[in-house]
Amino acid sequence: MTSIQIALLATAPWVLIPIGMVLRMRRSRTLDEFTSDPPRNAPPISVIVPARNEAHNIGRCVRSILATTYPNIEVIVVDDQSTDGTGRIAAELGATVIETPPLPPDWFGKQWACWTGQARARGELLCFTDADTEHAPDLLARSVNAMGALQADLFTVAGRQEMVTLWEKLVQAQVFGMLNAWYGGTEEINRSKHAWRKIANGQYLLITRASYEETGGHEAVKHTVAEDLMLAQRFHRLGKKVVFIEGREQLSTRMYTSLREMIAGWGKNVYAGGMHALPPFVPRWVFPLGLVFPPLFNLLPPVALVLAAFGALSYPMLLWSAIATAATVLMWMKFYWDADESPLLALLYPAGAAIALYIYARAIIRGRNVSWKERDYVAS
Numbered sequence: 001m002t003s004i005q006i007a008l009l010a011t012a013p014w015v016l017i018p019i020g021m022v023l024r025m026r027r028s029r030t031l032d033e034f035t036s037d038p039p040r041n042a043p044p045i046s047v048i049v050p051a052r053n054e055a056h057n058i059g060r061c062v063r064s065i066l067a068t069t070y071p072n073i074e075v076i077v078v079d080d081q082s083t084d085g086t087g088r089i090a091a092e093l094g095a096t097v098i099e100t101p102p103l104p105p106d107w108f109g110k111q112w113a114c115w116t117g118q119a120r121a122r123g124e125l126l127c128f129t130d131a132d133t134e135h136a137p138d139l140l141a142r143s144v145n146a147m148g149a150l151q152a153d154l155f156t157v158a159g160r161q162e163m164v165t166l167w168e169k170l171v172q173a174q175v176f177g178m179l180n181a182w183y184g185g186t187e188e189i190n191r192s193k194h195a196w197r198k199i200a201n202g203q204y205l206l207i208t209r210a211s212y213e214e215t216g217g218h219e220a221v222k223h224t225v226a227e228d229l230m231l232a233q234r235f236h237r238l239g240k241k242v243v244f245i246e247g248r249e250q251l252s253t254r255m256y257t258s259l260r261e262m263i264a265g266w267g268k269n270v271y272a273g274g275m276h277a278l279p280p281f282v283p284r285w286v287f288p289l290g291l292v293f294p295p296l297f298n299l300l301p302p303v304a305l306v307l308a309a310f311g312a313l314s315y316p317m318l319l320w321s322a323i324a325t326a327a328t329v330l331m332w333m334k335f336y337w338d339a340d341e342s343p344l345l346a347l348l349y350p351a352g353a354a355i356a357l358y359i360y361a362r363a364i365i366r367g368r369n370v371s372w373k374e375r376d377y378v379a380s
Contacts, residue, residue, distance in 0.1 A: 080112070205231070
């Protein structure tokens with residue numbers, strides 16, 4: 001076998017892995033499959049919004065929830081010791097606002113706020129949603145109809161991720177690309193029999209009151225950084241049905257507004273939380289290697305291409321790197337097209353991969369020590 005043939009063969013992972021990802025992601029269901037008409041006997045829903053210093057988000061969130069076509073809701077905003085007027089804004093818009101008691105030492109703030117909110121809730125269904133979300137009027141109706149049709153105990157929706165700045169478009173793509181590669185489409189997740197293959201989106205969880213109480217709810221996952229992931233796994237282990245579905249037309253979220261926020265936000269989740277997505281037969285020391293592999297995989301071809309173009313590498317390496325880079329660009333073009341963004345952003349993917357590598361490496365170094373919104377935690 002010649003060196004050129006070897007180089008061509010070596011491109012296989014960069015060509016075949018994206019194809020496999022696309023095929024796996026096609027097996028997904030969406031809320032659009034379910035009617036937007038509210039059910040005849042609509043069970044009361046308590047929408048609980050944990051919020052800590054979310055004055056810049058809470059107005060949009062509460063307005064969108066209150067605009068629902070669902071006939072039987074209450075909106076509870078849990079003001080988690082905010083100092084920016086979050087609670088006042090929510091109250092002026094018509095939400096019920098309660099404040100959290102002092103945070104116990106063994107709780108994460110979000111779980112404590114959710115737990116505080118559900119204690120005041122009256123609904124048969126509990127909807128936990130983040131303050132940086134925006135809800136379409138038909139979100140709750142479609143969710144309840146889908147939840148009933150699919151007999152779910154925990155129902156979670158993956159919405160559209162709003163990416164405004166260039167940094168958001170580059171870095172968010174890398175993180176969600178990694179998640180898509182690991183989990184696949186919604187039906188890959190829903191059909192799996194393994195708890196470690198279950199995941200939920202903490203931006204929108206709809207849970208029956210009965211199953212929430214039976215499983216211990218947020219109290220059972222009070223010391224974990226990825227409470228949504230752990231809730232999904234716990235529900236599955238206890239024999240409850242978890243359903244994950246797409247709802248890009250019904251739910252949107254702008255998670256972070258700056259590069260600094262993305263570094264802090266993903267830095268607290270990807271390592272300390274991601275370890276819980278490992279299969280039980282894989283030792284934990286493997287996880288850091290698996291975490292940095294995706295950005296390194298993306299970066300290797302363009303770096304080699306630059307070196308080969310300047311004569312530092314051989315012609316077979318130039319051929320390999322050119323094909324592998326082109327295949328990776330095509331993969332990212334597909335990602336951005338699906339996200340309703342310009343496919344030309346794919347040409348900048350190495351910058352996003354480099355920042356993602358920095359975030360992951362920084363998270364690995366910090367280990368289980370995480371910080372968020374002026375609080376320090378040690379995740380379990």
